[in-house]
Amino acid sequence: MEKIRVFLLVCALCVSFDASAQYVGQHRSAIKTDVKIPVKAYSFDLQDVQLLNSRFKDNMDREGSWMLSLPVERLLHSFRVNAGMLTDKKSSKTKMPVPLGGWEALDMELRGHSIGHLMSGLSFQYAATRNMAFKKKIDSLVSGLAEVQATLDEDGYLSAFPQNYIDRNIEGKSVWAPWYTLHKITAGLIDAYWYAGNAQALDVVTKMASWAYHKIIPLNEVQLALMLRNEFGGMNEAWYNLYAITGNPDHKKLGDLFYHHAVLDPLAAGQDKLNRMHANTVIPKITGEARAYELTGNATDKAIVSNFWDNVIHNQTYVIGSNSDKEHFIEPGKISKYITGYTGETCNTYNLLKVTRHLFTWDADVRYADYYERALYNHILGQQDPKTGMVCYFTPLKAGAFRLYSTRDSSFWCCVGSGFESQSKYGEAIYYHNDQGVYVNLFIPSVLTWKAKGLKLRQETAYPEEATTRLTVDSAGKESLALYIRYPSWASNGARVKINGKNIKIDQVPGSYISLNRKWKAGDKVEITYPMILHLEPTPDNPKIVAVMYGPVVLAGEMGTEAMPAHAPYHDPADPYQYYDYDYNIPANLVHSLHINNQNISDAIKPVKGEPLTFKTINTTNGTTVTLEPYYNLHRQRYVVYWNLN
Incomplete structure (x- = not known):
């Protein structure tokens, strides 16, 4: 989540309406604007797929419990403060709620984004389980937001921060990412309508769209270009999704206005200029263009999406399916140069999986499903700490690093929000x-x-414990x-x-x-x-740096907890950029080299009897035996994913 203190925009819809992903085939009778493209594979509704007992269901249940535990009053508090709905604490007859912390604190410019993710996650959970506790919470949140919108009385504007944040963005003044936050809210409201049948949510988001239309329709091309320089998530996708529901051409026009020429035109021309771009600023824009292609049939939009996916998968993707170093795309193909403690922002993978689902429905090509499996098992599944349900921001791949997790009510990073969704919708891409x-x-x-x-x-x-x-x-x-x-x-x-x-x-x-x-x-x-075998996957630019895989599973070496900081594995900076200076204090004698190749791998790495997906190394450089297990299972200790070959 890039903290550009200059320009502005909003977010997008995360999980429900991809004409190819969530929207193609889902509740089609409710759509007024159907897809204009050939579709080879339709999505099932989440309610049509019931998860049985597995690690996936365990993750989903933990995430659901966390979301239900967050009090509605605390989630709405910053919105009510912005609308002037709270009285002085001394004269209030009710106890004031404790403000949330981290990125939801009252002094954070991104405040309010989490409630949007939460509405989406709750909606997915409700669709998948029909547990009325999720719907009850959705209804309470939507009702509260509707009250805030009415109290603000600003032509449909709704947020936890004042409208001048948007004005600052349009003027090119310093501000974090107000449109990004508004995207999460609009997406969450659409999901609440789509998955939980909350008609009030559609009314609220339609009023937001009316405000947004009148806010930005007067802007000229120069002003729009300036505004779009700031991170806006998938705001284009959300407006296109709303257009699909309402058929209102103003909603399509809103989506069109969020077309970012500086980023998207090179992709349309087949050019790869992603190096050093902020990854999670770019990826949601691609999902929006995927939605535009589905609703219009415009071949340029399709080219943007296809070219982007191919570039990222072939030139930017680590073995676990993640991408980015310090949140930015890297020099194309130079994976071995960027194996650091700041790799794999989880939001990126969440958003790239959304793009992948669009592409699969267009072509039903197995390569999209193969990537989806790799990223889902090796990154998304392992984002969550099985002991507490807390989640990671980065997924560091530096030898000897370890995962750092959020806290329950005082982090609310972007990856906490996207985690509410990712961990709640595992049923979406099975069939x-x-x-x-x-x-x-x-x-x-x-x-x-x-x-x-x-x-x-x-x-x-x-x-994958069995074949x-x-x-x-x-x-x-x-x-x-x-x-x-x-x-x-x-x-x-x-x-x-x-x-x-x-x-x-x-x-x-x-x-x-x-x-x-x-x-x-x-x-x-x-x-x-499908019998599984051990194999090595080298980095594309250096065959001497490899990861060990067993079938689809990335294996990591257990490296213990020596010299881990006292606070680990939890970390709760208000500013995620503290991660960039984070000291993993890696022991100097940590082993991360192997005498191995694909010809002798079955001799050098042996399975541990009675422990599925667990192996022992024979040929480390110093003779130490290392236990390997799935990366998604390796929590609360140091690990090695990429090994040096000697």
């Missing part, structure tokens, strides 16, 4: 569909209900349907498929889909096995 069948993209224990086809499909697995996934047809309609089962690119040892216990010959190769088409009946069972 997709076309008219002929279901794509099984992720191997996560879950139950899919496809009402239109009469299909109920149960997926049971301990993947086999079992699909059971609990109910089926009368027509034939295909199961398109992802054949991961990493599965170089082949695949085995059984239907009702009988081996099935397959002709597909890794990096494709295994298609099983038949008239299914209740009780039919499919088993798919």
Whole structure:
């Protein structure tokens, strides 16, 4: 979250309306402006996918409990202060709420962003679980915001900070990122309407759109360019999503006004000028252009999205699926030069996964699903501390570093907010569909209900701790349907498929889909096995710096807790840029070199019997044995992800 103290703009919608991601196929009867592009894979509603017991469900439950524990009065406090709704403490008959801390403190210019993320996260949780506690909290937050909006009486403006922040942004004066914050609020309100059926949320956000339209429609091109220099999240995406709901051309025009020529025109021309750009300022803009393409069919928007994704995946992405060093894109391809303690801002991966979902629905290309799996398991899943539910801002990859987590009510970094969403919507990308069948993209224990086809499909697995996934047809309609089962690119040892216990010959190769088409009946069972092997993944610019992987899983070396600061693993700076000077105090004798190559890897690294996904090294440079386990499991201690080869 870039702290540019100069210009301005807003955010975007995080999780609900991607015509390709969340919006293509989801609650389509409620959309007044449908997509104008060919769609190869439609998303299912979150309510159609029930997570079964797994690490994913555990993460989701912990996140849900955290969100429910945050008092509504404290979340609304800064909004009410801004609207002058609170009396002097001495004369108040009710106890004043304690202000939230960190980025939500009353003296922080970004205050108010978390309530938007929270409304989105609560909405996803409600859609996925139908737990009325989530809806009750959503309704309380929306009602409170509506009251603030009415009290402000500023033509629909709604925020926890005064409108002059927007004026300062337009004038090019110093201010953090007011449009970024407004984006989170608009996105959260749209999600509350979309996923939780809160009609008041749509009324509030429509009034916000009216204010925004009259605020910026008079601006000339020079003023707009100045305004858009400041971080504005996915404000374009949010307005396009609202346009899809309302059909109001003013809402589309708002999205168009947030087209940032300086960043997007080079991408449209196929140029890679991302080096040193603030990554999470750029990525949400791409999601907005993806939404624009879906609603208009404009080929330039499609080129922007495709070119951006290809550039980032091939030139900017670390082994865990993350990107950025100190929040900025790096010199293209030079991964080995930027393995630091400040890699992998989690918001970036959250937003890039949104872009990826758009692209998958357009093309149903397995490479998008492969990336989604890598980033989901190796970065997003590991963002959360399993012991407390707290989350990371950066995901440091420097040898000997460790994760630093938020606190419950006094951090509220951008990655806390996006974490509310990421950890609440694991059901969104497991399955997709076309008219002929279901794509099984992720191997996560879950139950899919496809009402239109009469299909109920149960997926049971301990993947990636085991190589086999079992699909059971609990109910089926009368027509034939295909199961398109992802054949991961990493599965170089082949695949085995059984239907009702009988081996099935397959002709597909890794990096494709295994298609099983038949008239299914209740009780039919499919088993798919992808044997996993150890392999090394070198950095693109230096083959002597490698990560160790087992199938899709990045393994990290356990390095203990020697010399870790007393406060670790928690860190609560008001300013995230304190991270840039953070001292991990890494011991000088820390081992991060191996005598190994892909030919001898099975001799140099041995599995630990009875401990899935756990291995021991044989050939470290000083002879020390190191335990390797999944990076997503390695919390509260030092680790090594990238190793030097000798």
